[in-house]
Amino acid sequence: MPKIVFDKVEKSFGPVKVLPPIDLTLEDGEFTVLVGPSGCGKSTTLRILAGLETLSGGEIFFDDRPISKLEPKERDIAMVFQDYALYPHMNIAKNMSFALRLARVPKAEITEKVQRVADMLNIGHLLERKPAELSGGQRQRVAMGRALVRDAGTFLFDEPLSNLDAKLRAKMRTELAEMRDVIDKNMVYVTHDQVEAMTLGDRIVVMNEGIIQQQGSPEELFKTPVNQFVAGFIGSPTMNFVEGELLQESDQVWVQGDGYKLPLDAETSARLPGTAPRDVTLGIRPSSLLVDPAAGAPIELKVVVSEYLGAQSVLVTHCGAQELLVETPSDGPIKAGTAQTFGVITREMMIFDKASGLRV
Amino acid sequence: MQTANVNRLTPYLFLAPAAAVLAIALLYPIGYMIYASFLDWNPSQRIGEAEFVGLRNYINLLGDESFRESFAVTLKFAAIVVSLEMFVGVGLALLLDRNIRGMSLLRTLFILPMMIAPIVVGLMWRYMYHPTVGIFNRTLKNLGLEPIPWLSDGDWAFASVIIADVWQWTPFIFILSLAALQSLPQSALEAARIDGATGWQQIWYIKLPLMMPVLVVTCLLRLIDAFKVLEVILVLTNGGPGLSTEILSLRISRTASEFRELGVAAAMSNYLLILLLVLTLGMFLYNKFAETRALRLRAEAEGAAS
Numbered sequence: 265m266p267k268i269v270f271d272k273v274e275k276s277f278g279p280v281k282v283l284p285p286i287d288l289t290l291e292d293g294e295f296t297v298l299v300g301p302s303g304c305g306k307s308t309t310l311r312i313l314a315g316l317e318t319l320s321g322g323e324i325f326f327d328d329r330p331i332s333k334l335e336p337k338e339r340d341i342a343m344v345f346q347d348y349a350l351y352p353h354m355n356i357a358k359n360m361s362f363a364l365r366l367a368r369v370p371k372a373e374i375t376e377k378v379q380r381v382a383d384m385l386n387i388g389h390l391l392e393r394k395p396a397e398l399s400g401g402q403r404q405r406v407a408m409g410r411a412l413v414r415d416a417g418t419f420l421f422d423e424p425l426s427n428l429d430a431k432l433r434a435k436m437r438t439e440l441a442e443m444r445d446v447i448d449k450n451m452v453y454v455t456h457d458q459v460e461a462m463t464l465g466d467r468i469v470v471m472n473e474g475i476i477q478q479q480g481s482p483e484e485l486f487k488t489p490v491n492q493f494v495a496g497f498i499g500s501p502t503m504n505f506v507e508g509e510l511l512q513e514s515d516q517v518w519v520q521g522d523g524y525k526l527p528l529d530a531e532t533s534a535r536l537p538g539t540a541p542r543d544v545t546l547g548i549r550p551s552s553l554l555v556d557p558a559a560g561a562p563i564e565l566k567v568v569v570s571e572y573l574g575a576q577s578v579l580v581t582h583c584g585a586q587e588l589l590v591e592t593p594s595d596g597p598i599k600a601g602t603a604q605t606f607g608v609i610t611r612e613m614m615i616f617d618k619a620s621g622l623r624v
Numbered sequence: 625m626q627t628a629n630v631n632r633l634t635p636y637l638f639l640a641p642a643a644a645v646l647a648i649a650l651l652y653p654i655g656y657m658i659y660a661s662f663l664d665w666n667p668s669q670r671i672g673e674a675e676f677v678g679l680r681n682y683i684n685l686l687g688d689e690s691f692r693e694s695f696a697v698t699l700k701f702a703a704i705v706v707s708l709e710m711f712v713g714v715g716l717a718l719l720l721d722r723n724i725r726g727m728s729l730l731r732t733l734f735i736l737p738m739m740i741a742p743i744v745v746g747l748m749w750r751y752m753y754h755p756t757v758g759i760f761n762r763t764l765k766n767l768g769l770e771p772i773p774w775l776s777d778g779d780w781a782f783a784s785v786i787i788a789d790v791w792q793w794t795p796f797i798f799i800l801s802l803a804a805l806q807s808l809p810q811s812a813l814e815a816a817r818i819d820g821a822t823g824w825q826q827i828w829y830i831k832l833p834l835m836m837p838v839l840v841v842t843c844l845l846r847l848i849d850a851f852k853v854l855e856v857i858l859v860l861t862n863g864g865p866g867l868s869t870e871i872l873s874l875r876i877s878r879t880a881s882e883f884r885e886l887g888v889a890a891a892m893s894n895y896l897l898i899l900l901l902v903l904t905l906g907m908f909l910y911n912k913f914a915e916t917r918a919l920r921l922r923a924e925a926e927g928a929a930s
Contacts, residue, residue, distance in 0.1 A: 316814050337820035349811035353833040362829070363819035397921035414819075 266326035274321035297465035342411035523584030550591035560607030661890035681891035702850035713797025746859025778868035804838035
């Protein structure tokens with residue numbers, strides 16, 4: 265299990281630059297999730313790591329060993345594809361054992377390994393079937409099994425759950441999380457779903473437009489995003505952003521905007537460079553807005569829609585002309601169309617520079 | 625009730641013109657041929673005047689030495705040309721399935737032979753095979769080698785017609801194979817690369833098996849065509865020397881025009897038709913079987929999963 269280092273890795277398709285030089289270190293035995301919106305370069309990064317795409321510049325090292333010239337098979341990797349990429353003409357046993365058969369592993373060992381992995385994934389009874397004869401979830405397991413049988417040093421997952429329906433996806437996500445703890449290997453997982461990223465990753469790398477925005481543990485990303493993009497991408501429902509202005513009044517810094525004026529907590533105020541006033545973007549997580557006005561700084565919101573989700577409800581509210589989401593327990597029914605005062609947990613608010621998007 | 629019935633019949637009303645065209649254009653000539661094969665009929669008679677002889681034409685043919693030889697030549701010809709064409713065509717497709725500069729021009733050039741009328745192909749090759757002024761023998765002579773009796777020796781003549789046919793029809797297999805190759809699931813090939821397959825192993829274990837459905841159909845189409853080949857051989861050798869290149873369709877044509885035995889010619893055609901039908905039906909049934917099996921098992925799998 266090597267430590268993987270991307271050193272100024274670049275990729276262009278003709279004149280189109282998809283990856284500017286990126287630097288990235290994946291520690292040995294880590295479960296790393298590359299996450300970002302479509303077209304952010306996360307899949308390309310993974311495919312370069314797999315050897316399916318050549319890089320246009322820079323180098324990738326596995327424990328100080330440059331590997332960018334190596335064929336995929338020489339990199340000791342296994343990969344799970346988004347569309348599973350099973351061999352349609354081979355039965356499940358043959359699909360799973362293909363790599364081992366090419367490597368001329370003794371027959372008895374192949375049979376034993378395939379059976380063990382298949383049983384682990386609950387597909388032991390399907391070994392004689394062809395992929396076309398399986399349901400989507402079963403195929404997904406086969407794809408997983410085919411990678412696991414390899415016993416490779418590094419496992420790559422390219423959006424493996426995105427073709428499953430919501431229920432199955434949640435189930436497979438849990439199973440993957442369990443598997444992650446059992447299998448002590450490097451895993452690199454690409455997804456556009458931040459929930460998958462948060463639940464699976466030891467470390468999450470958030471990408472946008474080819475650039476790595478931030479990397480860190482799920483908690484770090486949630487609590488201390490470096491910029492507005494990461495703050496908006498991580499967390500569900502997504503963070504509210506409202507335009508505002510910083511104001512200094514005696515000892516207290518306020519952030520004020522259309523329909524609100526909220527005090528800034530001391531810690532954030534202390535980090536502010538220079539003196540107010542200036543234009544900023546205020547970020548408030550929907551969970552930082554409480555129905556009880558006494559629980560935080562008061563803010564007047566007009567409830568437009570109440571989305572009942574079961575135990576939780578999401579309220580779509582207006583604050584002046586801007587829209588804010590509020591996440592609240594469903595017990596106290598709040599009618600759409602009413603205006604009322606909510607409490608804001610001010611120490612959970614985030615201030616972003618309006619021009620650069622960086623968090624203050 | 626009345627309207628419902630009428631509504632149900634509406635689609636058939638719209639289908640009727642097509643059905644009529646099909647019946648006249650397709651079924652009538654075939655029916656005519658089948659009927660004629662039971663007659664002792666020569667071209668000077670109208671069909672109504674011909675004597676009905678039952679299966680006599682068919683039985684006589686089974687004992688006819690020349691027919692059997694012709695049938696054997698046809699089988700041998702079809703087997704050899706289709707094998708060669710499949711081998712070369714698929715091989716070329718595998719080689720040229722990549723993005724390099726000028727490839728689209730090259731591909732277009734490759735399929736040109738197919739577009740030339742068979743008679744022209746026959747004439748062209750006949751000049752090239754010419755014993756003294758043909759390009760092959762002139763080249764051999766220039767190299768100081770013995771000339772080859774391309775069309776005057778039985779074995780060489782057979783080889784010559786095979787070469788001409790392979791030249792003309794390999795592109796057909798090439799373009800279909802190339803299309804099949806380019807529509808293969810890319811991710812399966814990538815998975816194979818990651819699983820450690822070399823170029824050859826990818827071809828052998830992944831590409832060829834995945835192309836198989838297309839290759840089977842291509843092969844069948846070529847077989848059907850090869851069994852019916854006529855013009856090129858007619859122009860090149862006219863079946864000679866002896867009966868060495870007399871394929872079935874040539875024999876049928878000669879039986880009808882030279883021997884003036886329309887009934888026998890029809891019976892021969894029917895033997896050919898039966899052979900091709902068996903081939904086609906076999907493939908059709910096999911496909912049908914494989915499809916239903918996959919569908920059934922998949923339905924079971926979905927059922928079990930939900």
